Amino acid sequence: MSLIRKTAAELGSLIAAGEVSAVEVAEAHLDRMAEVEPKVKAFLHVDRETTIEQARAVDARLRAGERLGPLAGVPIAHKDIFTTRDMPTTAASKILEGWRPPYDATVTARLREAGLVILGKTNLDEFAMGSSTENSAYQVTHNPWDLSRVPGGSSGGSSAAVAAYEAPLSTGTDTGGSIRQPASVTGIVGMKPTYGGSSRYGLIAFASSLDTPGPFARNVLDAALLHEAFSGYDPMDSTSVDAPVPSVVEAARNPDVSGMRIGVVKEFAGEGFQPGVLARYQEAVHLLESLGAKVVEVSCPSFTTALPAYYLIAPSECSSNLARFDAMRYGLRVGDDGTRSAEEVMALTRAAGFGPEVKRRIMLGTYALSSGYYDAYYGQAQKVRTVISREFEAAYQQVDVLVSPTTPTTAFPIGERADDPMAMYLADLCTIPSNLSGNAAMSVPCGLADEDGLPVGLQIMAPVLGDDRCYRVGAAVEQALESHWGGGLLSRAPEL
Amino acid sequence: MTAGTLMPYDEALDRFEPVLGLETHVELGTKSKMFCGCKTTFGAPPNTQVCPTCLAFPGALPVANAAAIESTIRIGLALNCSIAEWCRFARKNYFYPDMPKNYQISQYDEPLCFDGYLDVEVEGKTVRIEIERVHLEEDTGKSTHVGGATGRIHGADYSIVDYNRAGIPLVEIVTKPIPGTDRLAPEVAKAYVTELREVMRSLGVSDVRMEEGSLRCDVNVSLMPRGSSEWGTRTETKNVNSLRSVERAVRSEIERQAAVLAAGGKIVQETRHFHEDTGGTTSGRSKEEAQDYRYFPEPDLVPIAPDRGWVAELKAGLPELPSVKRKRLQAEWGLSDLDMQAMHNADAIELVEATVAVGAPAADARKWWMGELARRSNETSTPLADLPITPEQIARVTELVASGALNDKLAREVLEGVMAGEGTPDEVVESRGLKIVNDEGELSAIIDQVLADNADAAEKVRSGKIAAAGALVGGVMRASKGKADAARARQLILEKLGVQE
Numbered sequence: 001m002s003l004i005r006k007t008a009a010e011l012g013s014l015i016a017a018g019e020v021s022a023v024e025v026a027e028a029h030l031d032r033m034a035e036v037e038p039k040v041k042a043f044l045h046v047d048r049e050t051t052i053e054q055a056r057a058v059d060a061r062l063r064a065g066e067r068l069g070p071l072a073g074v075p076i077a078h079k080d081i082f083t084t085r086d087m088p089t090t091a092a093s094k095i096l097e098g099w100r101p102p103y104d105a106t107v108t109a110r111l112r113e114a115g116l117v118i119l120g121k122t123n124l125d126e127f128a129m130g131s132s133t134e135n136s137a138y139q140v141t142h143n144p145w146d147l148s149r150v151p152g153g154s155s156g157g158s159s160a161a162v163a164a165y166e167a168p169l170s171t172g173t174d175t176g177g178s179i180r181q182p183a184s185v186t187g188i189v190g191m192k193p194t195y196g197g198s199s200r201y202g203l204i205a206f207a208s209s210l211d212t213p214g215p216f217a218r219n220v221l222d223a224a225l226l227h228e229a230f231s232g233y234d235p236m237d238s239t240s241v242d243a244p245v246p247s248v249v250e251a252a253r254n255p256d257v258s259g260m261r262i263g264v265v266k267e268f269a270g271e272g273f274q275p276g277v278l279a280r281y282q283e284a285v286h287l288l289e290s291l292g293a294k295v296v297e298v299s300c301p302s303f304t305t306a307l308p309a310y311y312l313i314a315p316s317e318c319s320s321n322l323a324r325f326d327a328m329r330y331g332l333r334v335g336d337d338g339t340r341s342a343e344e345v346m347a348l349t350r351a352a353g354f355g356p357e358v359k360r361r362i363m364l365g366t367y368a369l370s371s372g373y374y375d376a377y378y379g380q381a382q383k384v385r386t387v388i389s390r391e392f393e394a395a396y397q398q399v400d401v402l403v404s405p406t407t408p409t410t411a412f413p414i415g416e417r418a419d420d421p422m423a424m425y426l427a428d429l430c431t432i433p434s435n436l437s438g439n440a441a442m443s444v445p446c447g448l449a450d451e452d453g454l455p456v457g458l459q460i461m462a463p464v465l466g467d468d469r470c471y472r473v474g475a476a477v478e479q480a481l482e483s484h485w486g487g488g489l490l491s492r493a494p495e496l
Numbered sequence: 497m498t499a500g501t502l503m504p505y506d507e508a509l510d511r512f513e514p515v516l517g518l519e520t521h522v523e524l525g526t527k528s529k530m531f532c533g534c535k536t537t538f539g540a541p542p543n544t545q546v547c548p549t550c551l552a553f554p555g556a557l558p559v560a561n562a563a564a565i566e567s568t569i570r571i572g573l574a575l576n577c578s579i580a581e582w583c584r585f586a587r588k589n590y591f592y593p594d595m596p597k598n599y600q601i602s603q604y605d606e607p608l609c610f611d612g613y614l615d616v617e618v619e620g621k622t623v624r625i626e627i628e629r630v631h632l633e634e635d636t637g638k639s640t641h642v643g644g645a646t647g648r649i650h651g652a653d654y655s656i657v658d659y660n661r662a663g664i665p666l667v668e669i670v671t672k673p674i675p676g677t678d679r680l681a682p683e684v685a686k687a688y689v690t691e692l693r694e695v696m697r698s699l700g701v702s703d704v705r706m707e708e709g710s711l712r713c714d715v716n717v718s719l720m721p722r723g724s725s726e727w728g729t730r731t732e733t734k735n736v737n738s739l740r741s742v743e744r745a746v747r748s749e750i751e752r753q754a755a756v757l758a759a760g761g762k763i764v765q766e767t768r769h770f771h772e773d774t775g776g777t778t779s780g781r782s783k784e785e786a787q788d789y790r791y792f793p794e795p796d797l798v799p800i801a802p803d804r805g806w807v808a809e810l811k812a813g814l815p816e817l818p819s820v821k822r823k824r825l826q827a828e829w830g831l832s833d834l835d836m837q838a839m840h841n842a843d844a845i846e847l848v849e850a851t852v853a854v855g856a857p858a859a860d861a862r863k864w865w866m867g868e869l870a871r872r873s874n875e876t877s878t879p880l881a882d883l884p885i886t887p888e889q890i891a892r893v894t895e896l897v898a899s900g901a902l903n904d905k906l907a908r909e910v911l912e913g914v915m916a917g918e919g920t921p922d923e924v925v926e927s928r929g930l931k932i933v934n935d936e937g938e939l940s941a942i943i944d945q946v947l948a949d950n951a952d953a954a955e956k957v958r959s960g961k962i963a964a965a966g967a968l969v970g971g972v973m974r975a976s977k978g979k980a981d982a983a984r985a986r987q988l989i990l991e992k993l994g995v996q997e
Binding site for chain 2: 082083089091096099101102103105200201202203204205207208209235236237238239316317319320323324325326328329330342343346366369370371374378
């Protein structure tokens, strides 16, 4: 089997055993990228030299006897929203075109410490605002299952890169579903850790109280290995959790759900859900039951108010977070011809540098925080957030995990929802509640929808710091389905 | 931008009653900034104390400075405030080039400390100033507007920004409205800022140097007609940067508002700028077109929930506060209220205390600091504490006087020498040859010469007109260039002339 088809765990073992070098593995993936990138367009920045250099350094560290983690030498695609010293960082926005950060994000630094080799920076919706990656200021990324469809978003470059075998692993960030939804529509595993479980330092902020870095992989164990590699307390992020990382790798290796109580969220089914999605989802629930889990229906009525609450909280925070892009210290500067005031240059730069969705959210948030409207909008949304958290807590009194479809539909065609923000926002209907409550949630592939033959994801939600439960249940579903299918779901994807 | 007409202060106060409000910003003297590890040294080359966080680079995050939180709680406790059991930082959103994030991390409706007071003494009366809140925030960078006449942004050719100051911890102390000060409003305002400055100094939380901007004051003033109970519209005068200016700003704003109101005009709620040169204020931006700061809780930081036990420890560990200390020292030194107030006004108390601490009698220490040195301070417009002389040196001079080695006149010369940089008091005595003439032989010779030169006067004394001896003593002092011991000289003169007092 060629190197690019191997799992990250297998590659790590081969490299550690000296059977293959990190450079060889990197080259195999760079070659794959050269072959399929023109069709997929997952990467915003690739620099063969820098990548090979990193791989060479890892080989040297290993030869010198340095003990690195299980992913040493394994290549990774890195979402272009994490700062990197040696590569540009743009958040897919014109306002940061060509910006080279003077520092590494904590996630970037931990990838390097663990010996992962960064292949390049992946495309995303500008500032992670979107569900299709069409809001990138640079390019549209294509779904490897069907190039006329979106790879999800905002981390669509990262999901597409892994699904297209350009990388065995990638990073994402999940603010309202930006890891789980793209994982679901590209047939891979995506995990949103507990909020604060992974550091936001060096992650270009969209909505500070929601943003969570997490892993993508083609299987549950690989996702767990990556999760463990970059997660954990960071003194540079005040909101990071000062607690041990849940033992996710151990959980991924113990796919046993017998005796677990699994709650089916009553509100996430029915109208608006694609029949093929619901069919695969219900099969997955039955599968869990057949594996010895006890399945109960749980009602979380406030979850239906999560979407409007999210679209007040996230834009409010973003309107403030994105104020720093003002042409003064870095990034784009427009209209500075010596005749204009700083204020005018700021306004011209922001008008030229931000795309329409970013502007829409800045305006929404500015309005929601305005004096006289604050209580009715931002204040009310925060109350909804509290109610949702309480409903989760109550649910976890009865069950160990909650499940739902990850997203109401399979991958939609490029352009279909680009001019319909409300339709676009609905893609995150099932994922948003976990962001508002800060709990852990995973998407794991559970089959192909009958009507379009495209991947469907099962969402597994667990309490705060219960990330290991997602991995245990996810691994059990994966093991059972793969033995049924005779291989991973991606083995059924068309050749590129 | 003209100052407009003013109504004479006395007339203004005959017709109107002022209500004051003071907002004071104190830069804390922490080693690092409020939300990052950058240094806070004053006067470093521009943009050398900066990092991704205080420059608001994409992705950088704040981490709150624990020492700054502790200092703020100690300030709150010293100002008799309640300390919040739980509170948050908030973002104050507005665009300005010297504010890197285009929002300031501050506190909004959940200040760390609230509902306190500070008592100040004005003309023998105690005035209680109620404190609304004490909160913690970060300073902005410093803009310099180059070109143009005013040094303000309007009319400037270009502006430069130094971000060294961006993110330095800043404590904002806001009073409740202060009615009832009447004619003493300017003095009350000054006394409050003076007292606040001393509290900060005694806590050791800030160097509170108004000229360097580590203590900055905004003065709110409104007027209401005598007999009215409804407060008028207030103005906020910004950046009043010395104690004297606090007093002047209140006075001139009362005079200006009185003139506007008396002419049937309306006071506009606005920010005004104080001008050191004219002592007047001019209009800044109007609050009627004020920005909406869109405050919301800072999501990058976790709430502050100070442990009650820790707060109690901080309270128990507060130093003796200035007003308490003044009362104690006044009793120890046996001074009248008036003398003590004079020392307070002259900023001499700590200096006298320090001089006493190194061995000088309190009366002597006070005499020099409030006499010779206060005069020098006035003449050179130098604060007493900045005169080039130390409490140790003053103590040595008092010791030399007590031992009889110097008299007061010589002592003044020694002080002058020390301040001129000629060395220690002993070195100045040596180099200027200022020791009192104690050699009886030398003194006797001088007296003989003076008696010979003033035979008439000597004869008068001999014949019983002892009062005439004063002229002879004066002659001896002149002849010895002031170095003779006048009392001993008088004794010897009378002896030589065979008379007794």
